Amino acid sequence: GVWQFQRSKKEREKANGSKVRGMKDTNQTPVSNEKNTTKAVGEQEVGEVISVWAEVVKLLERHRHEFKQERTFRRMVVMIIGVIISLGRHTMSQMITSVGYNQQDWSSWYRMLRGERFKEEDLSQRLMEQTLEHVKEDEQYVIATDATHIGRSSKTMAGTSWVRGFVTAVFDRGLQRAQRFVTCVWMPKIEEGGYSRAIPIRMLSAFSKTAAKSSEAVRTEYEAGLAFAQWTRQLMDGAKRTKQQVLWIADGAYDKVEVWRNLPDRLILLVRTAKNRVLYELPGAYIGKGRRNVKYGKRAPTPNDHLNDRSGWANDTIQVRGRKINIRWKRVGPFLRQGVSELPVYLLVCGGASWTSGKGKHRNHYRKPAFYLMNALKMGDTWTPAISERAMLAWVWQRWEIEVTHREMKTGFGVGEMQCWNPVSAVLSVQWMVWVMGVLMLAAYRAWGIVRVKPAPVSAWHLKVKRWSFNTLWRSLRRDLARIPDFNPILRPTCVKSTQSPQNFAFLAQAALNCVRG
Numbered sequence: 001g002v003w004q005f006q007r008s009k010k011e012r013e014k015a016n017g018s019k020v021r022g023m024k025d026t027n028q029t030p031v032s033n034e035k036n037t038t039k040a041v042g043e044q045e046v047g048e049v050i051s052v053w054a055e056v057v058k059l060l061e062r063h064r065h066e067f068k069q070e071r072t073f074r075r076m077v078v079m080i081i082g083v084i085i086s087l088g089r090h091t092m093s094q095m096i097t098s099v100g101y102n103q104q105d106w107s108s109w110y111r112m113l114r115g116e117r118f119k120e121e122d123l124s125q126r127l128m129e130q131t132l133e134h135v136k137e138d139e140q141y142v143i144a145t146d147a148t149h150i151g152r153s154s155k156t157m158a159g160t161s162w163v164r165g166f167v168t169a170v171f172d173r174g175l176q177r178a179q180r181f182v183t184c185v186w187m188p189k190i191e192e193g194g195y196s197r198a199i200p201i202r203m204l205s206a207f208s209k210t211a212a213k214s215s216e217a218v219r220t221e222y223e224a225g226l227a228f229a230q231w232t233r234q235l236m237d238g239a240k241r242t243k244q245q246v247l248w249i250a251d252g253a254y255d256k257v258e259v260w261r262n263l264p265d266r267l268i269l270l271v272r273t274a275k276n277r278v279l280y281e282l283p284g285a286y287i288g289k290g291r292r293n294v295k296y297g298k299r300a301p302t303p304n305d306h307l308n309d310r311s312g313w314a315n316d317t318i319q320v321r322g323r324k325i326n327i328r329w330k331r332v333g334p335f336l337r338q339g340v341s342e343l344p345v346y347l348l349v350c351g352g353a354s355w356t357s358g359k360g361k362h363r364n365h366y367r368k369p370a371f372y373l374m375n376a377l378k379m380g381d382t383w384t385p386a387i388s389e390r391a392m393l394a395w396v397w398q399r400w401e402i403e404v405t406h407r408e409m410k411t412g413f414g415v416g417e418m419q420c421w422n423p424v425s426a427v428l429s430v431q432w433m434v435w436v437m438g439v440l441m442l443a444a445y446r447a448w449g450i451v452r453v454k455p456a457p458v459s460a461w462h463l464k465v466k467r468w469s470f471n472t473l474w475r476s477l478r479r480d481l482a483r484i485p486d487f488n489p490i491l492r493p494t495c496v497k498s499t500q501s502p503q504n505f506a507f508l509a510q511a512a513l514n515c516v517r518g
Helices: 009-016 053-062 070-085 092-098 107-113 120-134 221-238 257-261 303-308 389-398 401-412 425-448 470-482 502-514
Strands: 141-151 160-164 175-187 199-205 246-250 267-272 314-320 323-337 340-357 363-367 370-375 377-379 382-384
Touching (some): 053 070, 053 120, 053 425, 053 470, 070 092, 070 470, 092 107, 175 401, 175 425, 199 221, 199 425, 221 246, 221 267, 257 267, 257 340, 340 389, 401 425
Parallel strands (some): 141 246, 246 267
Antiparallel strands (some): 141 175, 314 323, 323 340, 340 363, 377 382
């Protein structure tokens, strides 16, 4: 009874027994019976309750046909509920225990993550198609990629290799075993105050040559990111959005010759580059003298050399996550990057940024100069920038949202905690958890936006926040589930002799198992 689809009222009453007199029928929908507001955008009040679980139900309904059988889909939904209500580690055994199936056979649950019941690419494709509803065809679809490591303790687990320790002391890093993945996210448009989000779409493996044997292909970080960019462009064309541009934001690991040469059409790459990057001017028109096949013009100044040039600078202030950032910048070009003579690029030079933080005692912060490259678009016989200067400045700062997502998915959501040792499950378990997190965050974005709805304060002394966090989302989902009779906790006015009842003792034992670090 945890997931009721397309069932009539009589069938639900028959399954749940006769209703108690005076009690409302809360089983008519599988979502919370909280108040769903109908106010227009921008008119939501602080603390107004909006059901997120209702949006999760709609999104999961769109993924129903990606599973081969109905019972497989229902089991997957139960697993997601186990992830939400589990208070301990997010292992497979903990999820099974949280939903009360720990006394039954576990083999069917583990077979869910062996690659036979569903395909990761199909689920990710369906999730990305849902994000297109929030991006107009005349707007840019923004994606971002970045690598992250999932810590492991086995030397033989598929895809693990020795990496620099990230859980040890700073002064003595050492080595540890981990799997390398590339997180691929969609970034909604920036809202009031400079807020955005990084909603996970896919989690691609990027195992090195020295990694333990795995069924996944050996590839570098930028090769996995390029595969996602090409996959995104292909899906956009399949959705009949051939004219819509895709903006890909990445760090310096993706500034490779192979990436620039294999960049799909109608895709803009905004990537950080080195301060000593070799750039050239565009070659001049052929006037009948010298060689015809000249690929480059004369040598251009390196990005770091532009810091000493006083001309062309501009000062601007942008809002990033509620803070005002003062940036000194200039954009120059077009140039040709060494090794890529067919695609001109523009250079964005950020000569440093400063901002203040703190409410009582203000603290001043300063960011060192940074340099970025972006491919140009050809308009007739001239090359023009693909996006405006302010859009470039805003998006290079919003790339940090993917780092926030890494912290939330590993520290909070428990990605990588599943104890799956099968060569396929060791990879698919991570990808499935990231897909679940993407579904939950997209559901929250549909219900709340980013800053459209202020989260309800936890207590009277809780500070008012400007946007919701992943912990707020998690708390809201548990609150929605608690209002469904199947998950409604037992409340008693007194605890005297409450444990003497076998039914109450069973519920209390189940609640204790839900908190075990299994």
